Amino acid sequence: MPNIFVALTHYPVVNKSGDIITSAVTNLDLHDISRAAKTYGVKNFYVVTPLKDQQVLAQRIIAHWIDGSGAVYNPARRRALETIKVVDSIADVVEDIRRIANQYPKTVATSARRYPSSIGCKKFRTILETERPHLLIFGTAWGLAEAFISEADYILEPIMGSTDYNHLSVRTAAGIILDRILGV
Amino acid sequence: MPNIFVALTHYPVVNKSGDIITSAVTNLDLHDISRAAKTYGVKNFYVVTPLKDQQVLAQRIIAHWIDGSGAVYNPARRRALETIKVVDSIADVVEDIRRIANQYPKTVATSARRYPSSIGCKKFRTILETERPHLLIFGTAWGLAEAFISEADYILEPIMGSTDYNHLSVRTAAGIILDRILGV
Numbered sequence: 001m002p003n004i005f006v007a008l009t010h011y012p013v014v015n016k017s018g019d020i021i022t023s024a025v026t027n028l029d030l031h032d033i034s035r036a037a038k039t040y041g042v043k044n045f046y047v048v049t050p051l052k053d054q055q056v057l058a059q060r061i062i063a064h065w066i067d068g069s070g071a072v073y074n075p076a077r078r079r080a081l082e083t084i085k086v087v088d089s090i091a092d093v094v095e096d097i098r099r100i101a102n103q104y105p106k107t108v109a110t111s112a113r114r115y116p117s118s119i120g121c122k123k124f125r126t127i128l129e130t131e132r133p134h135l136l137i138f139g140t141a142w143g144l145a146e147a148f149i150s151e152a153d154y155i156l157e158p159i160m161g162s163t164d165y166n167h168l169s170v171r172t173a174a175g176i177i178l179d180r181i182l183g184v
Numbered sequence: 185m186p187n188i189f190v191a192l193t194h195y196p197v198v199n200k201s202g203d204i205i206t207s208a209v210t211n212l213d214l215h216d217i218s219r220a221a222k223t224y225g226v227k228n229f230y231v232v233t234p235l236k237d238q239q240v241l242a243q244r245i246i247a248h249w250i251d252g253s254g255a256v257y258n259p260a261r262r263r264a265l266e267t268i269k270v271v272d273s274i275a276d277v278v279e280d281i282r283r284i285a286n287q288y289p290k291t292v293a294t295s296a297r298r299y300p301s302s303i304g305c306k307k308f309r310t311i312l313e314t315e316r317p318h319l320l321i322f323g324t325a326w327g328l329a330e331a332f333i334s335e336a337d338y339i340l341e342p343i344m345g346s347t348d349y350n351h352l353s354v355r356t357a358a359g360i361i362l363d364r365i366l367g368v
């Protein structure tokens with residue numbers, strides 16, 4: 001199994017104007033990305049928000065599918081949502097992974113923009129073979145804040161299709177990236 | 185550009201018990217799949233439902249982003265949602281493609297189950313090179329009805345990750361399949 005963890009963060013991300021904001025939790029982000037994470041053997045899927053009311057909302061959604069009537073209705077969904085941990089910050093994610101993996105993870109930022117240091121999914125596949133833990137980080141809203149991206153150990157190049165249109169949802173981008181780096 | 189069209193159908197699909205049902209339209213299906221379709225050069229994305237009230241709902245969502253305040257707020261989203269056509273049935277989709285492409289499309293059903301005749305994405309890539317129009321069909325709810333699948337010209341094999349868990353959302357599965365068959 002690959003030594004990989006995924007985080008979806010709601011801060012620090014930017015809005016349309018480039019201002020740093022905290023975005024709201026989207027129900028289907030939890031479902032779609034946890035299902036993709038489970039499909040590709042990701043160890044945990046961290047949902048990151050510093051807002052307590054948003055943490056409570058995320059936990060309520062998760063509890064419905066893990067302990068509530070959703071767990072009986074759809075056990076497969078339960079298995080996916082069980083991979084989720086709701087936390088305050090990426091710093092907390094990194095500490096949690098250190099506890100689990102006995103080593104700090106390398107961080108990998110994603111962006112719809114290409115940077116001089118961006119690496120492709122093929123390169124990232126070979127990096128994962130080192131077995132060191134890696135944390136793949138997705139941003140909500142208009143994406144991760146620049147300062148945050150520049151602090152990551154790696155930046156993953158954007159998913160380009162066969163056109164110049166690159167406005168995938170974070171749910172779809174996460175699925176495609178996991179398929180490219182972990183698909184058989 | 186590939187000669188490919190995508191449909192998301194809400195009938196005939198099955199529920200958890202295997203009964204044939206008509207499912208409800210999900211807002212984020214329209215957004216996520218149209219954005220992926222636009223990214224990979226899909227010509228049209230058909231949203232198929234025989235229910236008039238659901239057609240009205242879908243059209244209201246689309247109109248908000250094409251003609252309403254959404255178009256000003258997010259022009260990139262407009263370009264994606266403009267690829268959507270809301271229609272009654274797959275038969276209507278096939279006729280529309282015949283009008284556009286001057287040829288009936290070959291139909292390609294998707295399923296989370298593998299069939300003896302299922303083909304892989306690599307094989308489908310080479311089939312697309314024939315330049316004949318192809319219609320890739322996704323089902324909502326618990327997937328396309330068996331009788332419908334058996335009538336398609338091709339069945340695409342399910343997306344398997346690196347585990348035995350195969351419960352991706354239709355939004356994520358559509359993105360991954362488009363990347364596998366059209367990605368560069």
